[in-house]
Amino acid sequence: MALVAGVDIGNSTTEACVAEIGPDGDVEYLSGALAPTSGVKGTADNVEGVVAVVRRALERARRGVQELDAVLVNEATPVISGLAMETITETIVTESTMIGHNPDTPGGAGLGVGTTVAFGALGEREPGEPVICVVGAGIDFEDAAHGINAAVERGIEVTGAIVHADDATLIANRLREPVPVVDEVTLVEKVPLGMPAAVEVAEPGRTIRTLSNSYGIATVFGLDAEQTRMVAPVARALVGNRSAVVVRTPDGDVTGRRIPAGALTLSGERGKRSVEVDAGADEIMTALRGVRPLTDAAGEPGSHVGGMLARVRDTMSELTGTRADAVRIQDVLAVDTFVPQRVTGALAGEFALENAVALAAMVRTSRGPMRLLAARLREALGVDVLIGGVEADMAVLGALTTPGTGKPVAILDLGGGSTDAAVATDDGVVRSVHLAGAGDLVTKLIDSELGLDNRELAEDIKKFPLAKAESFFHVRMEDGTARFFTDPLPADTFARVVVLSDTGMRPVPTRHNLDKIRQVRRAAKHKVFVVNALRALEQVAPGGNLRQLGFVVVLGGSALDFEIPDLIAEAVAGFGIVCGTGNVRGSEGPRNAVATGLVAAHALAPELGLAVGS
Amino acid sequence: MALVAGVDIGNSTTEACVAEIGPDGDVEYLSGALAPTSGVKGTADNVEGVVAVVRRALERARRGVQELDAVLVNEATPVISGLAMETITETIVTESTMIGHNPDTPGGAGLGVGTTVAFGALGEREPGEPVICVVGAGIDFEDAAHGINAAVERGIEVTGAIVHADDATLIANRLREPVPVVDEVTLVEKVPLGMPAAVEVAEPGRTIRTLSNSYGIATVFGLDAEQTRMVAPVARALVGNRSAVVVRTPDGDVTGRRIPAGALTLSGERGKRSVEVDAGADEIMTALRGVRPLTDAAGEPGSHVGGMLARVRDTMSELTGTRADAVRIQDVLAVDTFVPQRVTGALAGEFALENAVALAAMVRTSRGPMRLLAARLREALGVDVLIGGVEADMAVLGALTTPGTGKPVAILDLGGGSTDAAVATDDGVVRSVHLAGAGDLVTKLIDSELGLDNRELAEDIKKFPLAKAESFFHVRMEDGTARFFTDPLPADTFARVVVLSDTGMRPVPTRHNLDKIRQVRRAAKHKVFVVNALRALEQVAPGGNLRQLGFVVVLGGSALDFEIPDLIAEAVAGFGIVCGTGNVRGSEGPRNAVATGLVAAHALAPELGLAVGS
């Protein structure tokens, strides 16, 4: 009888499996444990984490370290993944032609058309053409309303107002004849005066109809076809707003510009292709498919993408002692996303949702300083340390301890930095692939799309369901059910969307409602894991045909997610394969596959392990 | 000076435009009006509606019928559209293997595994293997709880319960050791007894994890690979449920079956193709694109689709006096949708969301009984009636009165039964196309996807924004803003989603929340109008290239929609064209284009009209 511990050092998590192997190679699994990986995978820094996790597993098995015969470690080749995000569109307003922001509380409703006149000049104005009153900073709302009422009394047709402060309702409430008022125009002093302008405010809950329609603007300003063509981008930018101002200036324009983010050159076994990052994720992934398998990727020097790939390369070279130019990027995942960005030239701090591309890149070394790690580990534990076989083989062996699995089997290991897949056919051949992009990218997408700037909160949003605190005594869950509490909820959750994390309720400080946050969360998971699952299975399946796979077993930390496995199962439902979350050894869920596989492999053929220092 | 009235008889709406034409052909537009079309377009039944609308327009212009010089009527060729929906998938449960319904209030939480035992037999049971208690109809919850508690006291391990009545929480609350309880199993007497079974209930707001995972079921029942392959559909069917029961019966199975809906044969100028309706909308539309323009379509005799096309043909033949087999179907639009359907063989009245295909087909005759209509009209009004030129030419002429438009211009007329498009290039050539599917299909999709069975309510949901009545004094609108009321809202709106229709607040009797209803509404508009707009423009654009279109003017009743024009503008944003809602004569919005065009054409060349009866 031999007592062994299989240890899997992952990028994020180190897992152990303790078992007793009988003389005929029969295995009795005793326990498992996990802990965060200390340091970068495959380096001597891992020792601390490994020792902790082996001790914990032994404790659970009620055995001592001195009883241990061997520690089996995976060939922990470091995987470094880099994440970057580049905004590829930009909205630019010139000559203050448009004020398209959505103040919370515009005043009045309807459409007003006239010439822009400063509030101070209203008194000198003679009756004649209609005017739009521009109310600058420091003017009290009562004074503003009083001045406009006085002007109207003198026969001046005031059809709308543009206001600096958050005063629109206050002013509109005090007008004898209400007109649409757009407020919170921070840079109101830049509104051109003496120009034709239109102010539109929709009824609450509605959006504007005239200024968001090119022909609406043409009607208002009497534009000809050529001029209408020029204002079409203005109309487009105003779609969905509750209020807007359009000023007709000679050269006013709104442009949606593509920002060059640099070109990405993908070198693969089937050739080399260059693609502009601002062409979007689809183009990049199509180019990649054309040259796959990737042998290296390079970013245009001096460009954003160049900088990003250089960073990945540098980290890796530092870790492994390889020269930076010898480091090879082995996969790239591009994802379309969007980020709220300030509009250039805007007068009211308007934000536009700009397109962006997120890139994950992955570098995998050949074996790193594994022997050093193994030697240190032996010192720390006083036990023989064997470096086990190929990681993918081990993962498959471990996955096959899941009840109900059979060959041909594919595993999908959904980690933090990479999505790994392997296939074992009936004849025992294992093919594997390591793809860039996994749980960390999902977190990053959630963080940036919601504009949270808080990775840790984004991680919680990824992992736990949402609810809305509807009172101090109950929340409404995502599925519409109410949950009541006897003690009042914390004051900072009031009327907020909260994450029901394992450490309690956490408010999400954003304007988005629950459904929007949920949608962003699910879309991010889809864009990364469904895409990667299909990409990975396609690459490992015999002949690239998913129907050839009998069983797919989903493993890894992200397989614990409450919806990712369902999303993947749904995506492969059409292929007639059995796909589910792994349950390693019938008890560990999607965790512990490699650690378990190391033990199983050792039991089958103990001589295959590479002994270190014994 | 001549006083004329242009009249456009549409499928749904009849519109008029009254104008004075000067000796040099200069037009002064005086007024417009509209009314529902009386009878089928292009038939003598229209007279009533035309008279009403002409009178109303004259009234608005403060002129009398006797002053009228001529009525100009469009060539009202009848367009008949047929709508049909066929469910193409079906879920069948055999041997009561699975109870996957979602009762509102299951009891307890967790997973219970054991052999099914009738409640009545619990008393005779000896301690041994764990049991799942099956509580039949008529057993009081206190008695049930008491019986289970007594059994547990005698050493019987009761791990879960399956209950007929809505009693799960009541029973679970009274158990000394709570177990998962699934209730409202209407046909509980059909649950096989003496079989291994598993009951799973998730925490509130969560979904089950074990029984929705093939390997979870395999773990529970100790299945081998082959058996797991058999239960995979069961697991798939349970994804997303809060509670479930799986009973392991020898031949238990769940199948998702495709229902043959018949084949559709599309004959076009470029050949003939046959496609199975259950292949889905994409396949049908691809086949159509391959043979376009369509000259006729036929459904497999005796099949669902055959019946539907026969109905369209019969109506048309009746109306026009043509023989049914001489009626030609000129366009088809297929849309993927889904309908909630009862699961065959289910024990708890479970519903599954089954796939369905909705088909709109369109028949257009050459000129119908127009002369009869014109003659009757002349009698009724005592005025000369001229039948105007080609409808598409008239629509273009009318659309060009929208400020800011220029050639080349495309119009998109979004009606109730059909989506029509026309293009006028710089040289005046007009090409037009009439496509099946418009506002009525959107209404039908909303109706069936939400399971309302109320076309009129579905029409309101299409046309007006939603809100949630959060108290008797305020609603929360779609965009999250609150609207307050001083008088309490009607009792039947309490806690319900309401449509803010023009006649007041209307509760939507459905379980779906606001966001779900909104999503269905927007998706339906997208599936019909965005798809049809692109299809139509592609067919009329020079060389099929949308970039060749300078201006797109959106017209028709559905252009009044609060979001359809924005959806279309977004869809064509990438083509660098100006797209917006028409504003006929700078005042009529997207209405009155053909009526206005008739007047404009008459002013240009009065001799072109075909005088009737003068």
Next chain:
Amino acid sequence: MADTGVSTRRTLRLDERGTAGPGSRTDEVVIGLSPAFGDFFTKTIVDIPHAEVLRELLAGIEEQGVHARVIRFRGGSDLAVIAHAAAKLSGSGIAVGVLSRGTTMIHQKDLVRLSNLELFPQAPLMDLDAFRKVGRNAARYAKGESPEPVPARNDFMARPRWQAKAALLHIKETEFVVPGADPVELDVRFQLADAG
């Protein structure tokens, strides 16, 4: 035999626990009883025991995971008044009012008294299943859900047939009214009489 259905007979014990105040739990439904419910009267107009009526109302509420509080209103015998007053005392704002003869109403505190969420005017048509569903719906309103109203049974023959008896019962119930009396919180207990 347990599986032959309701064979047990339960009796109802209602103990007064002092003046009823407004509830503080937002997940409670108040059941407002008329002056003589479960007291002078023990059965509805169609002889359904009040014990079973109240038990089904409570079961319907409990099954939804909502708390119930039972209050007797001695001040009047008008169902709308009882149900509305009960709603005003309910932490969720939702209450069920029930008269001795079986007429029942679901009310909400912000509604005007003469309105209601659901009304079951025909006492003779109220069976145990209906009371269970009333309890269930009241609880679902309290949770902010929007249940389908309990289908209102209607029997045109019931009205003339039961009219006289209903009027008598109403007169009798009204005799128990103590004008101006405070609502009283009740402790509810069911006891099994012998199982017959």
Next chain:
Amino acid sequence: MADTGVSTRRTLRLDERGTAGPGSRTDEVVIGLSPAFGDFFTKTIVDIPHAEVLRELLAGIEEQGVHARVIRFRGGSDLAVIAHAAAKLSGSGIAVGVLSRGTTMIHQKDLVRLSNLELFPQAPLMDLDAFRKVGRNAARYAKGESPEPVPARNDFMARPRWQAKAALLHIKETEFVVPGADPVELDVRFQLADAG
């Protein structure tokens, strides 16, 4: 000149209109004033006129389309007590409490008294802009929105510098407390003193 900003001087007139009861409008915010606010005292600790304080609070609420009601609490000078009592009388359950020296708090009726939605403990840092934003946020809570809390300014020098004056003002304010006095509804009017 109208465009040079606040050059006018307003005076505040507060007329009592009897005991304040609970509000029935769900879209109202109550402003709870301390015993001597706009009465014995007319300015905050940093000499901001109470007329302007109240006007900005009201403006912040009105701009959000929400109704305001102003109530004086004579029964005590503890801000949490005033704000919480005001919240209990507010139809929306939201209230702003403000002391003569300028300390301010947003409260909600279901919170325990010692908690709050937003607290602005440092009266010397409260300027007109801050009062406007407090009014705005209170109104947004009343609408069921979840505003970003008004950024809490913090000045570590302010506390020692103003501590003595704050204590004096508190003692003075407390002298105006009438124990057990009912809250009083106020009619608020602003009058333009000469424009100077």
